[in-house]
Amino acid sequence: MAKYLMSVWGADSIYEEENYGYASEEEMMRSFEATGKFNDKLQQEGYFVFADGLDAAKTATVVDGQGEKPVITDGPYAEAKEYMAGFWIIDVPDLDVALKLAAEASAACLGKVEVRPMQTGPEA
Amino acid sequence: MTSIAEAITRAHQEEWARVVASLARRFGDLDIAEEAAAEAFTVAVERWPLDGVPPNPGAWLTTTANRRAIDRIRRESKRDDKQKEAVAMHDDTPHEPLGAIEDDRLRLLFTCCHPALAPEARIALTLRMVGGLTVPEIANAFLVQETTMGQRITRAKNKIKAAHIPYRVPEAADLPERVSGVLAVLFLVFNEGYLSSGDHENPVRGDLTLEAIRLTRLVRVLLPEDGEVAGLLALMLLIEARRTARVSANGELVRLDEQDRGAWDLALIGEGHALVRERLAVVANGGPRPGRYQILAAINAVHTSVRDARDTDWSQIVALYDQLIRVDSSPIVRLNRAIAVAELDGPEVALAEIDRHLGSSLDEYHALHATRADLLRRLGRSAESRAAYDRALELAENSAEVALLTRRRDQLGRA
Known part of the structure; x- marks a missing residue:
């Protein structure tokens, strides 16, 4: 089995919009419901490790603890047009399974999904 | 060529993919498989002239490559106890055996043409791993620096390992889609040979077209x-x-x-x-x-x-x-249909069809303008034809095509 991060990305401005960047309230509710169903399916299949949505990037804090005293900075690590807005961690047999799940995740949450392998290899 | 050299060339053509594929399956690592296969052929070049060609060259090469691979894994596991890395590209997932098509070379081909790899990486990896072309050969075929091509292949191998791209024939449900991905790679290799892009000295690259045919024959054996x-x-x-x-004696493209x-x-x-x-x-x-x-x-x-x-x-x-x-x-298919229509219904009908594509994505495609130029010429509209040839020449890259278009343009009467 191999673990992957599946992430969804979006502009930080969506957090101020009425429907979080969705076209309408109905679309948002449909997407939430589809995402909930997808998560249930992940759990039933035993692939689910963790999933959550993230709050706005501007609520993030960066800490540099390499010096004598930690340096604390307001804001995300890097300025970008789009930030990670939510993610899943899945544990699946291989990339083919991960890509299939990512397609379902993308259709459910209405966004592109990045699939990135974790460095921890398959358990012996 | 001596008979020994011929035997080595033949063994390379017939056995390379099999050796790489069986080692990749056994050791779960494309890098080890590729290196050990290359070493086995180096040993063959040294030993066969002295010892004679073994009765079963394929088995000899596989055994030799296996030994080299085991040597390398031992060396590496001594250096750091990470023998487990060698099984990173594992094959422990249960799947239905697909009967006759269960062949290591097929797994290798599907892995090299995996959709998670960049298209140019799929082509390079397929030519290296399945075709057995060397990195300099592939770099030369695609007019890319050798180091760039080497990095492209290394990066693809690393992704296969890190992202756990499986080494297997896809499930039956995914097979048509994935076979079509493999065929797309082979057709791209063929097309690059058939009508080389870029300022290549050879407008037609027989080495690439023949390699594409050889690999497609292999796929046909595996998926009859x-x-x-x-x-x-x-x-x-x-x-x-x-x-x-x-292509004519003076390097000009000759139309069908x-x-x-x-x-x-x-x-x-x-x-x-x-x-x-x-x-x-x-x-x-x-x-x-x-x-x-x-x-x-x-x-x-x-x-x-x-x-x-x-x-x-x-x-x-x-x-x-x-x-x-x-x-x-796709617009290209519509363009080709229009060319056939010109033969059936005359150039005017074809031109009307083609002009619908002006301003579309096809506008950047030299063949659109070359076809327009030809139709306008046949309709006696010389000035427009000349302009279309000029536009086609701006966009054409292949030297034989440029030669043909230039001559056609220069044959137009003075407008």
Whole structure:
């Protein structure tokens, strides 16, 4: 089995919009419901490790603890047009399974999904 | 060439993919498989002239490569106790065996053509791992620096390992899609040979077209029932048959209607026609509808079945293009249909169809303007024709095409 991060990305401005960047309230509710169903399916299949949505990037804090005293900075690590807005961690047999799940995740949450392998290899 | 050298060349052509594929399966690592296979062939070059060619070269090479791979893994596991890394590209997932198509080379091909790899990486990896071309050979074929090509292949191998791209034949449900991905890679290799892009000294690269045909033949052996595999092989053979007639002695592209048909390779045409007939029989007996390669092969079969271009059955070709548009309605297919329409209904009708694509994505495609130029010339609209040739020449890259377009333009009367 191999673990992957599946992430969804979006502009930080969506957090101020009425429907979080969705076209309408109905679309948002449909997407939430589809995402909930997808998560249930992940759990039933035993692939689910963790999933959550993230709050706005501007609520993030960066800490540099390499010096004598930690340096604390307001804001995300890097300025970008789009930030990670939510993610899943899945544990699946291989990339083919991960890509299939990512397609379902993308259709459910209405966004592109990045699939990135974790460095921890398959358990012996 | 001495008989030993011939035996080594033949073994390389016939056994390279098998050796790499079986090692990749055994050790779960493409890097180890590739390196050990290359070493085994180096040993063969040293030993065979002294010891003679072994009775079973394939088995000899696999055994030698296996030993080299085990040596390397031992060395590495001594250096750091990370022997586990060698099984990173594992194959422990249960899957239904697919009978005859369960072949290590097929796994290798599907892994090299995995959709998670960049298209140019799929091509490079396939030529290296399955085709056995060296990195300098691949770099030269695609006019890329050797280091760039080396990095491209290394990066692809690293991704396969890190992202756990599986080393297996896809499930039956995914097979058509994935086979079509493999065929796309092979067709790209073929096309690069058939009409080299870039400022290459050779407008037609026989090494690439032959390699693409060789690999497609291999896929056909592995997937004999697949209609699109047969279709692509037939298509390549029917195009390859015309290779020598396609460029004139002074390096100019010769269009199909002007080619010396006596210079066509009749053996390749015969083989291509037989494949097309085989597929027609399957379809006639209620088999799956033909995909784009089968239809393209059929179009090429019509072209190659007459000794005189004037006897070409254009109505059948237009009908086949209509069929093709139903599976692939891309502008390029519409352009090619319009060219056939010009032969059937005259240049005016074809021009009206083609002009609809001006300003579309096809506007950047030299063939659109070359075709317009030709139609305008036939309609006696010289000034417009000249402008279209100029535009086509701005966009064309292939030296043989540039030569043809230049001559055609310069043959126009002064407007």
